[in-house]
Amino acid sequence: MHWTEYFSPLMEGAWVTIQLTIYSTIFGAILAFAAGIGKLSSNWAIKAVSVAYIEVFRGTSLLVQLFWLYFALPIAGMAIGLDLRLPPVAAGVLALSLNIGAYGAEVVRGAIQSVHKDQHEAARALNFTPRQTLWNITIPQSIPEMMPSFGNLAVQNLKDTALVSLISLGDLAFRAEQIRNFTQDSTTIYSMLLVTYFGMALVLTAIMRGLEAYVSRWRVARS
Amino acid sequence: MTDDPIIKFDNVVKRFGDLTVLDELNFEVRKGEKVSIIGPSGSGKSTVLRILMTLEEVNGGVVTVAGEPLWHEKGPDGALKPASEAHLRKMRAQLGMVFQQFNLFPHMTVLRNITEAPTKVLGLSKKEAKERAEELLELVGLTDQAGKYPHQLSGGQQQRVGIARALAMRPNVLLFDEPTSALDPELVGEVLNVIGKLAEEHDLTMLLVTHEMRFAREISDRVCFFDQGRIREEGAPEDLFANPNEERTREFLKAVLD
Amino acid sequence: MLFGYEWDLSSPLAFAISILPILLTGMVVTIQAALLGFAVALVLGLIWAVLKAAPSRLISWPAKVVTEFIRDTPLLVQLFFLYYVLPEYGIVLPAFMTGALALGIQYSAYTSEVYRAGLEAVGADQREAARAHNLSPARTFTHIIVPQAVPRIVPSMGNYLVSIMKDVPVLSVVTVLEMLNVAKIVGDRTFDYLVPLSMVGALYLIMTLVASTGVRLLDTWLPKQGIPLK
Numbered sequence: 001m002h003w004t005e006y007f008s009p010l011m012e013g014a015w016v017t018i019q020l021t022i023y024s025t026i027f028g029a030i031l032a033f034a035a036g037i038g039k040l041s042s043n044w045a046i047k048a049v050s051v052a053y054i055e056v057f058r059g060t061s062l063l064v065q066l067f068w069l070y071f072a073l074p075i076a077g078m079a080i081g082l083d084l085r086l087p088p089v090a091a092g093v094l095a096l097s098l099n100i101g102a103y104g105a106e107v108v109r110g111a112i113q114s115v116h117k118d119q120h121e122a123a124r125a126l127n128f129t130p131r132q133t134l135w136n137i138t139i140p141q142s143i144p145e146m147m148p149s150f151g152n153l154a155v156q157n158l159k160d161t162a163l164v165s166l167i168s169l170g171d172l173a174f175r176a177e178q179i180r181n182f183t184q185d186s187t188t189i190y191s192m193l194l195v196t197y198f199g200m201a202l203v204l205t206a207i208m209r210g211l212e213a214y215v216s217r218w219r220v221a222r223s
Numbered sequence: 224m225t226d227d228p229i230i231k232f233d234n235v236v237k238r239f240g241d242l243t244v245l246d247e248l249n250f251e252v253r254k255g256e257k258v259s260i261i262g263p264s265g266s267g268k269s270t271v272l273r274i275l276m277t278l279e280e281v282n283g284g285v286v287t288v289a290g291e292p293l294w295h296e297k298g299p300d301g302a303l304k305p306a307s308e309a310h311l312r313k314m315r316a317q318l319g320m321v322f323q324q325f326n327l328f329p330h331m332t333v334l335r336n337i338t339e340a341p342t343k344v345l346g347l348s349k350k351e352a353k354e355r356a357e358e359l360l361e362l363v364g365l366t367d368q369a370g371k372y373p374h375q376l377s378g379g380q381q382q383r384v385g386i387a388r389a390l391a392m393r394p395n396v397l398l399f400d401e402p403t404s405a406l407d408p409e410l411v412g413e414v415l416n417v418i419g420k421l422a423e424e425h426d427l428t429m430l431l432v433t434h435e436m437r438f439a440r441e442i443s444d445r446v447c448f449f450d451q452g453r454i455r456e457e458g459a460p461e462d463l464f465a466n467p468n469e470e471r472t473r474e475f476l477k478a479v480l481d
Numbered sequence: 482m483l484f485g486y487e488w489d490l491s492s493p494l495a496f497a498i499s500i501l502p503i504l505l506t507g508m509v510v511t512i513q514a515a516l517l518g519f520a521v522a523l524v525l526g527l528i529w530a531v532l533k534a535a536p537s538r539l540i541s542w543p544a545k546v547v548t549e550f551i552r553d554t555p556l557l558v559q560l561f562f563l564y565y566v567l568p569e570y571g572i573v574l575p576a577f578m579t580g581a582l583a584l585g586i587q588y589s590a591y592t593s594e595v596y597r598a599g600l601e602a603v604g605a606d607q608r609e610a611a612r613a614h615n616l617s618p619a620r621t622f623t624h625i626i627v628p629q630a631v632p633r634i635v636p637s638m639g640n641y642l643v644s645i646m647k648d649v650p651v652l653s654v655v656t657v658l659e660m661l662n663v664a665k666i667v668g669d670r671t672f673d674y675l676v677p678l679s680m681v682g683a684l685y686l687i688m689t690l691v692a693s694t695g696v697r698l699l700d701t702w703l704p705k706q707g708i709p710l711k
Contacts, residue, residue, distance in 0.1 A: 055686075056682075056686065059685065059686045059689040059690065060647070060682050060685040060686055060689070061646075061647040061648070061649070061650045061661065061685055062647070063650040063651055063653075063661060064650055064661055064678065064681050064682055064685060065682075067661065067665065067674075067678055068674075068678045068679070068682060071665075071668060071674035071678060072668075072674045072675040072678040072679060075673060075674055075675040076675050079675075118322065118324055118326045119326060119328065121278055121322070121326065122322060122326035122327075122328070124276075124277065124278060124315075125276050125278070125315075125318075125319065125320040125322075125389070126319075126339075126340035126344065126388070126389075126392060127312060127315050127316055127340065127344045127392065128340065128343065128344060129312075129344075132343055132344070136339065136343065137328060140330045141328075141329065141330050155553060159553070159554065159555040159556070160555070161555075162555035162556075162557040162558055163555075163557060163651070165557070166557075166654060173555070173557060173558060176558075177561075180565070186561075186562075186565035186566050186569060187566045187569060190558060190561055190562040190565065190566060191562075193558050193562075194550075194554045194558055194559070194562065197553065197554045197555055197558060198550055198553050198554050201553035201554070202553065205553075218329055218330045218331075218372050218374070219329070219374070
């Protein structure tokens with residue numbers, strides 16, 4: 001096969017990778033907010049669950065988490081009488097989301113705590129409830145603070161999607177392996193693969209920087 | 224005008240760790256009165272306002288607002304117990320505060336800063352809140368700035384927005400915590416003008432902690448000199464500034480008026 | 482039977498206990514791979530940092546592009562590249578070495594940033610003071626700058642060591658017998674993945690906890706102003 005014939009299957013794989021990245025980044029962001037805010041909760045049960053989630057998923061390897069969800073969870077399900085077999089897509093998105101959510105939770109928590117105490121006092125003086133203060137005053141102000149770290153996490157997530165190829169999910173890395181097994185043309189294939197990931201990472205970085213600029217509109221540059 | 228004071232501090236004690244900031248303070252304000260509080264740093268002036276605005280608890284004594292205890296509520300047996308959040312919210316609605324650092328919400332426009340609490344807390348419709356905000360912007364002279372963000376305004380403009388924002392909640396008592404101390408000198412006047420206008424045209428009860436002695440003299444019904452957690456001396460401005468009775472008051476006035 | 486240990490399938494607990502030695506054998510490989518990879522990352526990262534700081538654009542620019550490229554591409558792909566492409570050019574390494582090399586290269590992009598930030602944080606005024614005292618550039622570097630840069634660098638480098646440990650399982654795809662690979666083999670043969678994989682998760686938590694605590698202790702032990710020189 002000529003190397004240009006690799007394009008079509010690789011681009012199919014790239015599209016899967018892009019979708020995986022988008023879904024897992026969005027779910028991961030939701031989990032990050034839930035756990036980040038949960039860790040700050042005065043309700044000890046919510047706080048305990050959040051801390052446990054964050055520590056477990058930050059303290060273990062993503063590949064271990066992925067394999068556990070794909071290979072071990074069904075067996076746990078059998079033991080309690082539930083069919084918990086996950087298709088590769090579900091296991092992949094779930095593992096990626098849970099992983100990035102745990103790292104993101106610390107970013108969210110840090111950003112929320114960085115909002116100045118004066119803002120909470122002003123909100124209290126105006127008689128906002130604590131919940132109103134959190135959602136209308138604190139969180140909107142914390143978002144620009146989160147963006148730089150979220151940008152890094154998004155790129156990390158993109159790189160991590162390559163691991164789902166190991167549970168036979170047809171992403172970019174998987175397609176590349178298929179072609180390599182067929183043609184043994186390792187150098188060309190892997191070079192193309194690296195360049196494609198690099199390109200996607202650059203595009204993702206640009207998007208995240210744009211997003212960062214958009215949410216920081218109301219901010220003054222810190223001197 | 225009722226005889227009962229709208230604000231009453233009854234042997235109030237406030238401690239920060241080992242430091243006693245308010246030392247069995249007894250203090251009263253009548254409805255509609257404009258009171259200025261002056262004194263050296265650390266004398267507890269701002270703490271009085273912060274306790275009223277429910278930003279700080281009391282460690283002893285009772286604070287009463289419009290006849291009802293603020294940090295305590297009457298239990299079923301009539302005895303006083305610490306206030307619940309619901310009680311604090313109810314009481315807080317009568318008070319408003321203007322902060323030294325303005326504390327505007329940076330992610331909202333001027334208009335939204337003023338309408339946010341009325342809509343979210345008082346339940347006003349967007350239209351009603353906007354009308355109220357526009358009236359207040361005219362009062363403070365910032366009608367053109369409604370769409371700007373705080374960082375685009377000068378300090379004096381931001382503080383005027385702060386005043387409008389506090390007024391939007393229609394408080395009975397307005398607290399000013401050193402409203403001009405964080406401003407460049409040339410911007411102080413525009414804020415004092417607004418406060419002066421408020422004092423003249425409204426029967427709002429106003430409590431003003433300030434270093435602007437001349438201004439305090441002009442607008443106040445009464446001036447209180449605070450020192451080491453107690454009121455050392457109080458009286459009508461003409462009396463206090465011209466003929467202070469206490470040595471400490473004399474020392475302080477001499478230092479700041481020179 | 483694996484590594485000479487038999488497993489006991491009579492109950493989950495018996496199974497867990499019987500495969501613990503097997504998993505710990507894998508853990509030793511994990512730790513070795515992590516440390517070797519870390520060593521490579523430390524050395525290579527320093528080289529990148531020096532190149533990126535070179536006054537000549539001809540040297541610094543390619544270095545910047547290469548580290549950005551390494552940073553933005555997956556470890557898995559870099560590993561495959563080394564494993565399958567190097568032999569085609571006559572370089573045949575054992576899988577373990579290839580794996581450690583891949584880890585080292587991937588993380589060298591990050592460590593070079595830590596070096597840069599750490600050195601920059603030691604202010605220019607320190608260099609001026611050294612020059613005023615007539616210290617040679619080499620002595621300035623070893624006696625003034627490095628001792629002050631080290632306390633700033635150690636926490637970040639320590640965190641990357643912990644990250645490397647979490648990335649070691651990727652090496653299982655090139656047959657390195659680290660902990661996850663071992664657990665998977667046990668699972669393949671006994672059809673029970675739940676116990677081995679859960680144990681690997683728990684062992685990882687313990688490893689990262691110990692390593693993180695170690696890093697924090699090292700950080701508190703190092704004086705903030707710099708390593709004292711007699």
